[in-house]
Amino acid sequence: MSEKITFTVNGTPRTVDIDGGEKLIFILREKLGLTGTKRGCDDASCGACVVVIDGKAVKSCVFPVKKLEGKEVVTIEGVSEGTKLHPVQKALIEAGAVQCGYCMPGIVMELYALFNREPGASDQAIRDALDLHLCRCTGYEAIWEGALLARKYLAG
DSSP states (O other), X not given: OOXXXXXXXXXXXXXXXXXXXXXXXXXXXXXXXXXXXXXXXXXXXXXXXXXXXXXXXXXXXXXXXXXXXXOEEEOGGGTSBTTBOOHHHHHHHHTTOOSSOSSHHHXXXXXXXXXXXXXXXXXXXXXXXXXXXXXXXXXXXXXXXXXXXXXXXXXX
């Protein structure tokens, strides 16, 4: 039996029909056409699917869509302002962290949530956030450098 849920995605109220067992990534990609959120492991171990729900970084591959009612979701599509990149995106590009780009939406969203919550996040807080993500292309040094540059941009 299907039911309707209403939530906000990237500032736009949305109502979707759900069957009840779907995960958020399915709703975003298949029902709303927001394919910037990547499907990786489907078991919360890689971080490619991270979105921000009510200010918190969440792995959408395991987030039950039934818990979405009334929540505010930000996906990678909602981070930039038109063609103006968010400082986190700009910093990761400038640091050379973007290779294939598959893991980057999740990393951007993790850092976006962290810096919105804690603009001057400590090195340890940044490390802890990045430890939740796997990347097969860049090594992690460029991602680390990009995160530090993002912190600097957001500080002033």
